[in-house]
Amino acid sequence: MTTQIFIDGAVGTTGLEIAERLAGRPELSLIVIDEKDRKDARARRAALNDADVVILCLPDDAAREAVALIDNDRTRIIDASTAHRVADGWTYGFPELEPGQAERLAGARFVTNPGCWPTGFLALVRPLVLAGLIPADWPVTVSGASGYSGGGKAMIAEYEGAGSAPTGFRAYGLGLAHKHAPEMLRYSGLSLPPLFAPAVANAYRGMLVEVPLHLRALPGAPAVEDVHAALTAAYAHSPIVSVAPLGESDALSQLHIEHVGATDRLALFVFGNRDTGQVRLVAALDNLGKGAAGAAVQNLNILAGLPETAGLRL
Structure with missing residues (x-):
């Protein structure tokens, strides 16, 4: 049937x-x-x-x-x-x-x-809240860039239409009241709305979503390895979400917005500096895919x- x-x-x-x-x-x-x-x-x-x-x-x-x-x-x-x-x-x-x-x-x-931005944000943050590494009342920031197809036909025409002269990169949501913020708050387990700083890149599709953290300021001062272990455990059996090994992330000097291409995969990275106790958590996905x-x-x-x-x- x-x-x-x-x-x-x-x-x-x-x-x-x-x-x-x-x-x-x-x-x-x-x-x-x-x-x-x-x-x-x-x-x-x-x-x-x-x-x-x-x-x-x-x-x-x-x-x-x-x-x-x-x-x-x-x-x-x-x-x-x-x-x-x-x-x-x-x-x-x-x-x-x-x-x-x-x-x-x-x-x-x-x-x-889900929205495309919340997908990347929640994939990075929800497991860390569940694991107790990020307290519910922690002030979290999320930023990144999306391909312009995320804006639908109107934005596609703006970038590709006759006589268009779009910029290479532009920030938006400057009023800090983006439509994705409520679902980020509701499903993350946080009690404070994340500070959301989105941008659009002059690329048709793809996106990078980033959450930076000062690990030494967090309760218990978790190590880079603790953060990576929590994310790895959360997606150990997922056929769609992957977490790059720390050695692979450490070897990267750049990450492209088109990293996963036109696929439905979601790739997560933990970029850490153990000397400063800082991490950049990054989700790479296709805004039209996952x-x-x-x-x-x-x-x-x-x-x-x-x-x-x-x-x-x-």
């Missing part, structure tokens, strides 16, 4: 990437609306209610509207927008977040896909009881 899938917003950047990962999978069947009916409420309602799993690749308001159009109690939803990231009744779609999260997802009806489409397909696989990595680019 095949699982019926409907991607609402299939012509957007994330929707197209998801469809590519689902193509050729006989255990899945895609419900497709004709282009002329794509904005027809009746056609959308029928598709939404016929599906076993709906994946929403829509602006926030449209995502909420789509959920309201589902009038049965069996269709399951994976929302890739920010509309339900911290909403009650929705399960956070980051299977690696903590022990038991994948099992919670398997039984969930309403799943909210940061968006890859995460949605991984969650779909879990909901449908299929192999977790089916269709993923690893």
